[in-house]
Amino acid sequence: MANPPARATIPVPCGTTRGTCFCYKPDDPKQSQEEQAKARERSRQCCEGFCQHHLAVEAAIGSPAFSAVCRFLEGWSPEQALEACPALADYSTGFGVFQILGQTAFVHQDPAVLAWWRRQTSAESDSPMAQCLITGEVSPVARLHPMVKGVAGGKAVKPMVSFNEDAYESYGKGQSYNAPVSEEAAVRYGAALNALLDGPMQAKHRFLLGDATVAFWTDLPSITEDVFVAFMGAGAERAEAQAAQDAGQLLRLHAFLAALRKGNATAEAPKEGSTPFCILGLSSNAARISVRLFHRGTVAGLLDNLRQHFQDIGSTPRPAQGKRSADPEFPPAWLLLAQTARETKDIPPLLAAPLLKAIITGAKYPQGLVDAVLRRIRADRTIIYPRVCVLKGYLVRNLEKEVPMSLDIANPEPAYRLGRLFAALEKTQLDALPGINATIRDRFYSAASATPGVVFPRLLRTYQHHLSKLTPGGKVNREKLVQEIVSSLIGFPQNLSLADQGLFAIGYYHQTQDFYTAKDKTAKATDNQ
Numbered sequence: 159m160a161n162p163p164a165r166a167t168i169p170v171p172c173g174t175t176r177g178t179c180f181c182y183k184p185d186d187p188k189q190s191q192e193e194q195a196k197a198r199e200r201s202r203q204c205c206e207g208f209c210q211h212h213l214a215v216e217a218a219i220g221s222p223a224f225s226a227v228c229r230f231l232e233g234w235s236p237e238q239a240l241e242a243c244p245a246l247a248d249y250s251t252g253f254g255v256f257q258i259l260g261q262t263a264f265v266h267q268d269p270a271v272l273a274w275w276r277r278q279t280s281a282e283s284d285s286p287m288a289q290c291l292i293t294g295e296v297s298p299v300a301r302l303h304p305m306v307k308g309v310a311g312g313k314a315v316k317p318m319v320s321f322n323e324d325a326y327e328s329y330g331k332g333q334s335y336n337a338p339v340s341e342e343a344a345v346r347y348g349a350a351l352n353a354l355l356d357g358p359m360q361a362k363h364r365f366l367l368g369d370a371t372v373a374f375w376t377d378l379p380s381i382t383e384d385v386f387v388a389f390m391g392a393g394a395e396r397a398e399a400q401a402a403q404d405a406g407q408l409l410r411l412h413a414f415l416a417a418l419r420k421g422n423a424t425a426e427a428p429k430e431g432s433t434p435f436c437i438l439g440l441s442s443n444a445a446r447i448s449v450r451l452f453h454r455g456t457v458a459g460l461l462d463n464l465r466q467h468f469q470d471i472g473s474t475p476r477p478a479q480g481k482r483s484a485d486p487e488f489p490p491a492w493l494l495l496a497q498t499a500r501e502t503k504d505i506p507p508l509l510a511a512p513l514l515k516a517i518i519t520g521a522k523y524p525q526g527l528v529d530a531v532l533r534r535i536r537a538d539r540t541i542i543y544p545r546v547c548v549l550k551g552y553l554v555r556n557l558e559k560e561v562p563m564s565l566d567i568a569n570p571e572p573a574y575r576l577g578r579l580f581a582a583l584e585k586t587q588l589d590a591l592p593g594i595n596a597t598i599r600d601r602f603y604s605a606a607s608a609t610p611g612v613v614f615p616r617l618l619r620t621y622q623h624h625l626s627k628l629t630p631g632g633k634v635n636r637e638k639l640v641q642e643i644v645s646s647l648i649g650f651p652q653n654l655s656l657a658d659q660g661l662f663a664i665g666y667y668h669q670t671q672d673f674y675t676a677k678d679k680t681a682k683a684t685d686n687q
Contacts, residue, residue, distance in 0.1 A: 205235065221270035227256050276342065283341065290340035292347070297340040301333055304348025308355025308364060309371045311442035318351075318447045355440075365391030368495050368510030369441050370450050376435040381410045382457045383435070389414065393490035417461050418468065418488065431458030437518060439511045450511035453518060463520045471551035473664075474564040475543060476671065485543040491517060497545045498530035500538075506530060516555075528552040532659055536604040541667045549660035557657055565668040570646055573658035576610050577665025579643045583621050585673050586636055590624035607662045611652040 209231040216228045256265040265271065276297070283298035290297055303319040319337050321327055327336055354363040354373045365372050365387045372390070376383040384407065388397035394415060401407040439451030468488055475485030486493070491513060499505045512524035531548045535541060553559040562569060569575070584599050598606075598617060606613040621640070625633055654662060 209234070215274070219270055219274045221265075221268050223258055223261075223265045223268045224271055226258060227265055230256075279342070285341060286335065288335070288338040290338060290343055292339055292343040295340065297342065299335055299338045300341045300344035301335070303334055303339065303344050304352075306348065306355065306440075306447050307352050308360060309440050309442045309447050310366055311369060311371075313442070316442060316445065316447050318449070320446050322445055362387055367391075367439075367491055367514055368505050369507045370439045370510040370514070371441065372451075372514065373438045373440070374435065376433050376457065378433050380433050380457060381413055382433075382460065385411045385414045386460075389488075390491060393486055393493065394488045395486055415488075418465050431456060431461075433457045435460060437514075439514060441507070441511075451515055453515065455519075460518060463518055466520055467517045467551070470554045471547040472563055473543065473546050473550055473667075474671065489544050489547050493544050494527070494548050497534060497542075497548055498527060499534070522556045523548075523552050525556075528556075528660065529656065532656060532663075535663055536607075539599050539603040541663050541670075543667075546664055546667045549663055553657060553660055553664075559657075559661075561661070561664060562668070565672040567642065569665075571661055571665075572647060572651060573654055573661040574665035575643050575647055576614070576650070576654075577607075577662040577667075578669040579614070579640065579647075580606055580617075580662075581666045581669035581673070582636065582640050582643060583617050583624075585670070586621055586624045586628070589632060589636075590627035607654060607659045609653055611650040614650045 212224075212228050212231055216225055257263075258265065279298070285298035285301055287296055288299045289295070290299070303317040305315045305317055307315050309316070319334050319339065321333055321336055327333075329336075351373070354360065354375060355371065362384065363373055363375055365374075367390070374383070374386055374390075385397065385401075388400065389411070392400065394411075397411055398408070401411050433456065434454060435457055436454045437451070438449070441448050441450050471489065471494075475487060476482075478484040491510075495505055495510060495513060496502065498509060506526060509524055509527055509530070512521075513527055515521050516523045527548060531545050535545060550561045553561050565578075566574075580599075580603070584597050587597055588594065598620070602613055602617065606617065625636060628636060
């Protein structure tokens with residue numbers, strides 16, 4: 159039997175008091191002889207009661223490890239404490255645990271001891287007995303569920319289960335008896351959630367997405383658990399900047415990104431594919447915590463779904479230019495979600511969980527996400543990289559369309575060509591009228607993308623006027639481009655569906671990026687001459 163540590167306790171009562179004591183307190187020189195004698199007598203009585211109680215329940219527990227403790231106690235006296243473990247003189251808690259030599263677990267963790275303790279707790283509980291929804295065992299039901307911390311929004315601390323109105327009660331069961339969860343299971347899930355969301359390691363397990371607070375954990379230590387939250391919550395670029403001072407964390411992040419780029423079979427990928435993971439999305443309402451998402455899978459499946467997500471939404475990112483930073487290789491979920499509203503507080507509250515589910519499970523993207531992005535484009539006439547990513551992902555995954563990552567002059571889709579044509583007409587206007595305050599995009603984009611049959615004939619007439627102001631070489635090149643775009647168009651459709659409006663925006667973005675990419679290449683070639 160190993161010498162018992164001086165902290166923690168074996169879960170068995172000592173005498174008539176729970177959790178007291180298995181230690182011998184040395185004489186305190188500040189006490190009188192009478193007080194010292196009383197303290198020694200108290201230690202003797204505690205030890206005697208402690209031993210008698212253990213021996214009395216030995217047969218009921220039926221554990222070989224517990225029986226070994228009983229044999230040890232039969233020959234023990236308080237005076238032996240300091241001789242066996244001098245370090246006890248420095249402690250005043252009076253708590254200890256037992257451990258069998260050669261074993262890693264403590265005696266109180268033995269399944270037979272734990273089962274006996276649960277039976278004792280159930281027998282002494284005043285709560286009604288029912289089958290627990292979590293464990294499936296018949297045990298005392300928790301009247302009140304634990305308070306959960308760390309969920310963003312509203313009141314800081316709320317339960318996950320509560321019934322505060324008679325209308326929510328049924329079959330004569332009040333409060334949380336409507337959702338029977340055992341007292342033990344309630345304590346455990348409450349402690350686990352609070353550790354993930356509000357504990358010292360919350361930065362490793364918790365991130366925010368819209369109005370949802372997301373908890374992530376794996377069953378075993380893994381590279382993915384170390385970097386996933388930073389990757390999803392901040393994005394690869396920010397996570398890399400944050401990890402710059404930690405060489406180990408930076409290596410783990412690079413291994414994770416390598417797995418996304420090349421696949422799980424590469425040498426750089428984490429060798430942890432079969433490790434299970436869980437992800438839980440929570441949000442706060444007036445009275446309680448709502449579960450928006452729960453998913454369990456393996457790390458290999460998670461990496462595969464993440465890789466597929468970035469392939470589906472992937473478009474050619476713009477490099478850094480001037481004060482504008484480069485577009486991210488892996489657009490984080492919060493950036494995609496931010497495209498649905500002008501301000502973060504206006505993001506639709508029910509989009510975060512469906513978007514996260516689509517990313518981690520391979521499900522279809524939420525229709526509301528695409529609708530909101532198209533509304534934002536019509537409102538501010540701005541087509542930027544993350545918005546194009548949302549539109550492309552929807553077309554590729556939800557509608558199974560083939561959408562290129564960059565300009566595809568062979569793409570025959572009318573909506574895509576109309577978007578390219580609109581970009582060419584706008585560029586012609588800008589070349590003809592440098593410094594113009596409002597372009598055709600500011601005035602006609604919404605109408606052109608929704609009803610091209612009405613708008614484009616007028617734009618082409620204006621285009622001829624702008625074309626005449628270009629240099630001879632520029633005029634020829636622009637006319638060739640416009641003829642190439644319209645060569646496969648058979649008239650202009652009167653209306654475009656929402657999906658085609660997304661394709662229109664992608665075509666516009668690709669053609670516009672090609673204009674400025676070509677300009678950068680020409681400028682660089684000129685500089686090298």
